[in-house]
Amino acid sequence: MVALSRRVGRPAVTALLLAAVVFLVGPIVLTVVASFARSWTGVLPSGFVTLQNWREVLGLAETFGAQRSMGWDPLVTLPVAGGTTLMVPSELAFSVGLALGGVLINLVVGVPIAYAVSRYDFRGKEWVNALSILPLVPGVILGVAFLRAYPELSGTSVGLIVGYSLLKAPFMVMAVQSEFESMPLRRLEESARSLGASWPRTFLTVIVPNASSGIISGAIICWALAAAEFNFSYIVWAKGTQPLAVFLQRHISNSSFTKAAAAVSMFFCIIAVVTLLLQQLGRRGFDTRGH
Amino acid sequence: MADGHAGTDAPSTGRDRRTGVAGVLDALSDPVTERDREYRRIAALCAPFAALVLLAGLYPLAEVVRISVSTDQYRSVGVSLGAYATLFGDPYYRSVAFNSLWLAAGTTVVSVALAVPIAHALEKYDLPGEDLLVTLVSFPISLPGIVAAFMILVLFGNNGLVTAIVAALTGSRPLDVAFAVSVPGLFVAFVYSMVPRATLILRGTYAEVDEAAEEAAQSLGATPFETFRYVTLPQIRPGITGAVILTFRTGLAIFGTLIVIQTLVVWTLQISRELGNGWNVQVAGAMATVYFLFTFLFTVLGLRYTSAEVGL
Structure with missing residues (x-):
């Protein structure tokens, strides 16, 4: 008599994994498919293939309805053909810029503290580590706190950037820390010092370049998460160009199903590009542990 | 320390x-x-x-604590525990707290229970296309709660695929089958957000499991289940505890999902409503303070009294 778990254990666990993948990925595929459909009232979306939903979401076609499309803003004027102006979708460009600002702050705060925790032993190290890799507060609470503490600043770009950087800092610290932990930090530092480099110079020109793969991964992950941050943006955002996640939510709540699908699919495209970039760096998806 | x-x-x-x-x-x-x-x-x-942390975290939080005991709606003056009296006296807020706790706890148990076999299959079995499977399971980590809610609408909404299939098979009307905009739908949307995160944590734990001990157990005649129960599980227990702590925190923090599927009022949604309906910032501040203290104590005690491994 072969034990039950020997006969069905592995097939059952594998089947559960596949079911989970279908549950997680199935609706993503369906959304992308539906974004090219004219309508979705029956079992499956129908009326293929139309780009109308995408054109409306991206603001390339006239629309009516509760949620307006993206506006288009001039980004730069290129000195070709007598000054061609490069236009960009404003919500997209706005969020790309905000998330980049958040990443810059994360680089400045995240890389040093990850080095301190990986390289040195000191009292309270466990607590510094826990504080740097655990989110301090969720987006909603931070939003309320920002509204109260910085009433003028909270809804502006600066407020959003600073908020994003605090919310996403743990991911930067974790990604960089996992890279540092795979490096012979003490040996690197001592070699550079014995060759005459000062400690700041050692850190900036030896340690940081050697950890570039982890730092870039952390930056990409933080960027994607900041671009998608909804909770904090929803609480503090008041007027002007919408952050991307607020734009998505308005579409999900107010637009037709196929148009909302196009808006969400546009976001999937961004995440897909980010995932491919991370894989180029040897990481499997949104994994802060590359090794 | x-x-x-x-x-x-x-x-x-x-x-x-x-x-x-x-x-x-x-x-x-x-x-x-x-x-x-x-x-x-x-x-x-x-x-x-x-x-x-000081400028963007602690100072704003201190301001929130201050306004929650203020006697004035717009300025921090005087000391009044009125907001806390409302919070702890009004049965409505008790029901909101209860909603938050059971929803986060229930979805945490389901998500971690699913994540253990998923991580087990990904780390222990040699599956074809394993890298792709890992990427697919990790993909939803980057999706905000509003998108997770939309995914549930796509599957179980009025026009949803599963809704349509079940309606066609059973001969009932789609509107009777659809459950996306209901408490069970919200539950599934939470699980959608939380399973990939729990899996990520547990995969890290699995990577450190001692395979020699497992092989020894197998060659001594233990069944796969016995090997898991007596050799693997004790080793991954700190990871499971860590996953429970982090996933529960995630569950309490979810907000966007509730904006799309507004069927249950939980703590985070109520905070937003306090601000929306007449800038009731004292109560919102008191709710934020209680939330912060609760998650802080919960995490500190969790890390202190269990051998939980925390970190993604």
Whole structure:
């Protein structure tokens, strides 16, 4: 008599994994498919293939309805053909810029503290580590706190950037820390010092370049998460160009199903590009542990 | 752990008066020993992060705590516990707290229970296309709650695929089958967000499991289930505890999902409503304070009294 778990254990666990993948990925595929459909009232979306939903979401076609499309803003004027102006979708460009600002702050705060925790032993190290890799507060609470503490600043770009950087800092610290932990930090530092480099110079020109793969991964992950941050943006955002996640939510709540699908699919495209970039760096998806 | 001061560690090179906070400051400003210089480096490395946490985290939170006991709606003046009296006296807020707790706890149990076999299959079995499977399971980590809610609408909404299939098979109307905009739908949407995160944590734990012990158990005649139960599970238990703590925190923090599927009022949604309906910032501040204290104590106690491994 072969034990039950020997006969069905592995097939059952594998089947559960596949079911989970279908549950997680199935609706993503369906959304992308539906974004090219004219309508979705029956079992499956129908009326293929139309780009109308995408054109409306991206603001390339006239629309009516509760949620307006993206506006288009001039980004730069290129000195070709007598000054061609490069236009960009404003919500997209706005969020790309905000998330980049958040990443810059994360680089400045995240890389040093990850080095301190990986390289040195000191009292309270466990607590510094826990504080740097655990989110301090969720987006909603931070939003309320920002509204109260910085009433003028909270809804502006600066407020959003600073908020994003605090919310996403743990991911930067974790990604960089996992890279540092795979490096012979003490040996690197001592070699550079014995060759005459000062400690700041050692850190900036030896340690940081050697950890570039982890730092870039952390930056990409933080960027994607900041671009998608909804909770904090929803609480503090008041007027002007919408952050991307607020734009998505308005579409999900107010637009037709196929148009909302196009808006969400546009976001999937961004995440897909980010995932491919991370894989180029040897990481499997949104994994802060590359090794 | 944090009960001592860095200065007390300094080797006594004729400088053993350097104890306490003043000693630390002295060592930082005028380092004499290599150990002092190392402390200065550690302080310099931690300073930018500390500045961000102070300016963007602790100061705004302190302002929120202050306004929650203020007697004025717009300025922090006087001391009144009115907001807390409302919070703890009004049965409505008790039901909101209860909703938050059971929803987060229930979805945490389901998500971690699903994540253990998923991580097991990904890390222990040699599956074809394993890298792709890992990427697919990790993909939803980057999706905000509003998108997770949309995914549930796509599957179980009025026009949803599963709704349509079930309706066609059973001959009932789609509107009777659809359950996306209901408490079970919300539950499934939470699980959608939380399973990939729990899986990520548990995969990290699985990577450190001692395979030799598992092979020894197998060759001594243990069944796969017995091997899992008596050899693998004890090793991944700290990871499971860590996953439960982090996933529960995630569950409590979810907000966007509730904006799309508004069927249950939980703590985060109520905070937003307090601000929306007439800028009731004292109560919102009190709710934020209670939330912060609860998750802080819960995490600290969780890390202190279990061997939980925390970190993604």
